[in-house]
Amino acid sequence: MRTSIATVCLSGTLEEKMRACAAAGFDGIEIFEQDLLVSPHSPEDIRALAASLGLSLDLYQPFRDFEGVSEDLLEANLYRAEAKFSLMNRLGADTMLVCSNVATASIDDDGVAASQLRRLGEVAAGYGIRLAYEALAWGRYVNDYEHAQRIVDLADHPNVGTCLDSFHILSRGADPSGIEKIPAEKIFFVQLADAPELSLDVLSWSRHYRVFPGEGAFDLTAFMVHLVRSGYNGPVSLEVFNDVFRQTSEDRTAVDAMRSLIWLEERTSVRLAEQNQLSGNDAGSRRYPMDLATLPAVAEPTGFNFAEVLAEDPGDVEGMLFQLGFSCVGTHRTKPVRLWSAGGARVIINQQQARGLAPAISALGLDVQDPPAAASRAVQLKAQPVSRRSQADEAVLQAVSAPDSTEIFLCEATGDGTVAWAEEFGSDGVVEGEPLITHIDHINLSQPWQHFDEAVLFYESTLSLVPRASQEVPSPMGLVRSQVMCSSDGAVRLALNIAPMALEQSGSHGGPEYPQHVAFGCSDVVALARQARQRGLDFLPVPDNYYEDLQARFRLDAALLENLQSLNLLYDRDEDGEFLHFYTATVGNVFFEVVERRSRYDGYGAPNAPVRLASQYQRVRSGSRDGAS
Incomplete structure (x- = not known):
């Protein structure tokens, strides 16, 4: 053509x-x-x-x-x-x-x-x-x-x-x-x-x-x-x-x-x-006379392999991971990089070339059936390949850069939870026991307003993720447009957000000027929240007005409502199931979310997003440690 x-x-x-x-x-x-x-x-x-x-x-x-x-x-x-x-x-x-x-x-x-x-x-x-x-x-x-x-x-x-x-x-x-x-x-x-x-x-x-x-x-x-x-x-x-x-x-x-x-x-x-x-x-x-070229056919990703946070001083981020029940698996044998794991969720803390940078999500890994073919497809679709310095005995990972500069690593899906590259941290990537956190549920990446459509096309064309209906969520400084890109089975959920221009301009950090987050799937969010509180986790506060409205909408059991309110948990329900979740404070440009999906609930607690945005905004205005929102 x-x-x-x-x-x-x-x-x-x-x-x-x-x-x-x-x-x-x-x-x-x-x-x-x-x-x-x-x-x-x-x-x-x-x-x-x-x-x-x-x-x-x-x-x-x-x-x-x-x-x-x-x-x-x-x-x-x-x-x-x-x-x-x-x-x-x-x-x-x-x-x-x-x-x-x-x-x-x-x-x-x-x-x-x-x-x-x-x-x-x-x-x-x-x-x-x-x-x-x-x-x-x-x-x-x-x-x-x-x-x-x-x-x-x-x-x-x-x-x-x-x-x-x-x-x-x-x-x-x-x-x-x-x-x-x-x-x-x-x-x-x-x-x-x-x-x-x-x-x-x-x-x-x-x-x-x-x-x-x-x-x-x-x-x-x-x-x-x-x-x-x-x-x-x-x-x-x-x-x-x-x-x-x-x-x-x-x-x-x-x-x-x-x-x-x-x-x-x-x-x-x-x-x-x-x-x-x-x-x-x-x-x-x-x-037909028109000659149509094709690309390498690849299956959609089967799950998240890891999320990476880049920071010069990651102490607060690592502290939050510990409070959420993660364990530090080890430090990379040749680089200032640490691996934290809980269940099937892995977070890499990277201090390479991070001078002066506040914590921010810099990369994510996706499990795919054929990493070379997936990388070839992405490059043919004009994605820029990413190369990282590695030793002769280290895994060579296929990676490309997304439009917002997030590095997308295409990792071989093993099916048993092990990852070959974890050997470089002295581990197979599997943590013993049964932690409450089970996997990465979704990742939320902020997008510059002028490149939002480009990002949607990138993830759909290169990774076969399907866009769901977009939503606009009110925040104290304007509307936040959100677009979820999802695999057919929901194993990979990527939320792309456009921040209001006023929020973008208010940022003062080296990374994205609107915070991004990793959401972890959990088997019992109430138990995990109690454990995290005992370990000193700084929860994002939720106003009492929210819980009054929650009771008016859902007529919750009094004990459940008390648990939600005492632990700063948020709640949503639809005809398919229930959704309980909470947020941590923001450090630099990153925060974490823990979610529990009950029955077949498939959403993201959209009615609760304005509460989160308003609370983050209040923290910034009051001079707390939250980096941006």
């Missing part, structure tokens, strides 16, 4: 955008006209730069408000178009996007629109230019792709074809299956964009909230299946208007964009193969 991207997707100058696209691996680009107009470089300079970067100039866009106009206005439009054709010859681009008229159209007549497009095609042919006619979703008379194609058919000119844009098609709820009926040679260009489900007018939705494939709610895989079946084999380009993307690093955005296309290409290949198999056609997607 030939990949392309519109320069309007990225921040920076045209030259910076081009270099970022080339570095990310795109085959070509669309030149958005405004980017060229404000560039100090000539079209010839841009053409030479594209050639040196190995980028084709696939499209020049947009040419607006041409068809359906009076004869006088048509003449002016043809003059304007000819000037653009001449510029495109200098630039070296041979296809121009022509948007359906939204402003000056005064004649609602397909025959008139077609004849005017034919005249434009005749002029374009003299310059070797093709015209890709696109139905804008808010076009005055032409606003769906099938209508646009009927006009292209009526124009009946070899230099006039259609441009298919997934946003304009799917935002109107149109059925994309009609794409298969369009002759492949008349599909001149294809643009892709995803989008979240929003109740907005389609123009505002389009101009501000488009995202890359896999980061929104559209079924772009189905769209691509219809496109491939049409026989189209030209560029597949991204055209995303997004306020956030145009404020962030063009290099990072280009990588995110390329990852989305690689992932979509694989999903399309898999969907086609599945449909062909169901229909009895075993030839697969290779029978």
Whole structure:
């Protein structure tokens, strides 16, 4: 599949955008006209730069408000178009996007629109230019792709074809299956964009909230299946208007964009193969002109192997782990790293390269069936590999960096709870006895607001984690958006949070400016809380008002309510079961949670999140040792 991207997707100058696209691996680009107009470089300079970067100039866009106009206005439009054709010859681009008229159209007549497009095609042919006619979703008379194609058919000119844009098609709820009926040679260009489900007018939705494939709610895989079946084999380009993307690093955005296309290409290949198999056609997607690449197929992770906290002075963190019932297994034989374990939960305390850093979650390990294949898949999806210094007799762990710089280690699942790398700490990683803590239940990672969608796509595409419905939780300084990424069996639960901007700006530590935490699964949270209290654990306090409301909502047994209140425990219940949990104080940028799931409860105590956020905020305001919240 030939990949392309519109320069309007990225921040920076045209030259910076081009270099970022080339570095990310795109085959070509669309030149958005405004980017060229404000560039100090000539079209010839841009053409030479594209050639040196190995980028084709696939499209020049947009040419607006041409068809359906009076004869006088048509003449002016043809003059304007000819000037653009001449510029495109200098630039070296041979296809121009022509948007359906939204402003000056005064004649609602397909025959008139077609004849005017034919005249434009005749002029374009003299310059070797093709015209890709696109139905804008808010076009005055032409606003769906099938209508646009009927006009292209009526124009009946070899230099006039259609441009298919997934946003304009799917935002109107149109059925994309009609794409298969369009002759492949008349599909001149294809643009892709995803989008979240929003109740907005389609123009505002389009101009501000488009995202890359896999980061929104559209079924772009189905769209691509219809496109491939049409026989189209030209560029597949991204055209995303997004306020956030145009404020962030063009290099990072280009990588995110390329990852989305690689992932979509694989999903399309898999969907086609599945449909062909169901229909009895075993030839697969290779029978179509568009060649779709695939990635190493890997199973979803089966559990958490470990969590790592990086800190210059981890004393308070290790003290909390001891109070929660963890045991220090040992110190690494060559590095200032310690391993703490309780049941199947392992926490690594790392002091390497931590000068001046407050405690923060720096890495997590996931159990996977085939670590090399999982790492290969992640790297092919543009993840950056992570290497750590190791001796010849030490385990070599596969790892990649997530968008927020958290290191993701891909560890071999053994099934018996042992871990080979624990030998370097003088242990097999298994603690004797039956500790109350049994495993890591979930990990909560804060995300920079401008990279949240990127993070969701990263974990879904590289690790096959499925996003659940997102939630917004109120805090004293704004809403916190939370998105859980989960394996199908719930063995891996990763919560991604966007902190309110005011909270992010209030941070003063070297790590994330919004606290993150590790939640441990427990067999008896009441017993563990009592044990932790005896060992001096600093619980996050819960206000009495919370317990009054709790009783009003659930009519709890008096003894249970007393236990909850005396131990700062929180409670939730639904039709599937009960959820009891508590939080520790925050040290630096990290805190811990202990949870007990009763019966089939599968949530995270969402009604209690505002209580936690408010309590953490109060602690910061009162000058306690909590690092940030």
